Amino acid sequence: MNRPKQDLLGIEPLTKAEIIAILDRADALYATDNAKSDAMAGKTVINLFMEPSTRTRTSFEIAAKRLSADVVNVSESFSSSKKGETLLDTAKNLDAMKPSAIVLRHASAGAPQMLSSAVRARVINAGDGSHEHPTQALLDCGTMRRHAGKIEGLVVTIVGDVMHSRVARSNLFALSKLGATVRVAGPRSLLPPGIEALGAEVFDRVEPAMEGADVVMVLRLQQERMNGGYVPSLRDYSRFFGINARNVRAAKHDAIVMHPGPINRGVELSSDVADGARSVILEQVAYGVSVRMAVLEMLAG
Numbered sequence: 001m002n003r004p005k006q007d008l009l010g011i012e013p014l015t016k017a018e019i020i021a022i023l024d025r026a027d028a029l030y031a032t033d034n035a036k037s038d039a040m041a042g043k044t045v046i047n048l049f050m051e052p053s054t055r056t057r058t059s060f061e062i063a064a065k066r067l068s069a070d071v072v073n074v075s076e077s078f079s080s081s082k083k084g085e086t087l088l089d090t091a092k093n094l095d096a097m098k099p100s101a102i103v104l105r106h107a108s109a110g111a112p113q114m115l116s117s118a119v120r121a122r123v124i125n126a127g128d129g130s131h132e133h134p135t136q137a138l139l140d141c142g143t144m145r146r147h148a149g150k151i152e153g154l155v156v157t158i159v160g161d162v163m164h165s166r167v168a169r170s171n172l173f174a175l176s177k178l179g180a181t182v183r184v185a186g187p188r189s190l191l192p193p194g195i196e197a198l199g200a201e202v203f204d205r206v207e208p209a210m211e212g213a214d215v216v217m218v219l220r221l222q223q224e225r226m227n228g229g230y231v232p233s234l235r236d237y238s239r240f241f242g243i244n245a246r247n248v249r250a251a252k253h254d255a256i257v258m259h260p261g262p263i264n265r266g267v268e269l270s271s272d273v274a275d276g277a278r279s280v281i282l283e284q285v286a287y288g289v290s291v292r293m294a295v296l297e298m299l300a301g
């Protein structure tokens with residue numbers, strides 16, 4: 001099938017103006033407390049989640065329901081992929097039931113792209129392997145903008161397993177387009193070679209990377225995407241790269257701390273910081289519903 005349609009496959013293909021339009025709409029929805037509308041009444045959204053998810057799947061479901069869409073959730077453990085059906089066959093069969101949008105999470109990078117050319121429904125990427133997680137980056141940027149009033153000129157330090165993180169990649173694309181300075185810090189084994197080409201400044205140590213930062217974004221070690229050997233032990237990782245009340249002081253006095261979740265408390269982030277005054281982690285989650293409403297409404301409403 002070769003007709004033009006609008007999907008959200010990643011942040012990389014979006015323009016700055018498109019990102020800002022989504023954030024503006026999300027802000028407006030957030031201001032109404034994500035009030036229920038009939039923007040998607042009579043339409044169906046299928047959440048096809050082939051990898052575990054708590055926040056993203058629930059957030060898409062609540063967002064679609066606030067827009068009055070009917071929502072169907074399909075997860076890997078209950079799908080016919082367990083019987084050997086290919087992703088493409090699964091998607092084409094779901095598409096035959098005429099959903100307006102398919103929200104896909106998959107362990108393989110590029111899976112949403114593949115679906116996009118095969119189905120009639122709009123395809124929204126809810127995380128594909130280590131590639132992209134566009135709605136996470138949008139909600140992260142929106143949260144930063146709500147706090148700082150702007151993104152341009154902000155210094156954003158991303159700490160942790162950048163190599164396997166689709167959140168880091170999507171944020172790098174979004175933040176560079178929006179004019180922020182992005183720093184990444186972590187063990188060399190977890191920083192992808194050539195990341196400077198994506199516009200990031202690379203640091204081997206946490207404290208220098210935090211100096212003057214407006215935002216500290218902490219990432220989880222993506223152990224499900226590692227075959228071991230990336231860090232000597234979780235204790236060592238935590239000692240050198242864990243964010244805690246002591247090292248976070250190197251950031252600006254009003255810097256915010258973000259995490260996409262799920263948090264491994266005591267590994268990449270200490271509980272006192274995760275639950276402390278700088279943390280905007282639950283605000284990210286709340287704003288995430290607004291972002292997903294904005295995306296669904298703009299693409300499939």
Ligand code: ASP
Nearest residue numbers: 127133167220260261262
């Ligand atoms: N929830 C985010 C993701 O799906 C981050 C993580 O899992 O660490 O990529």
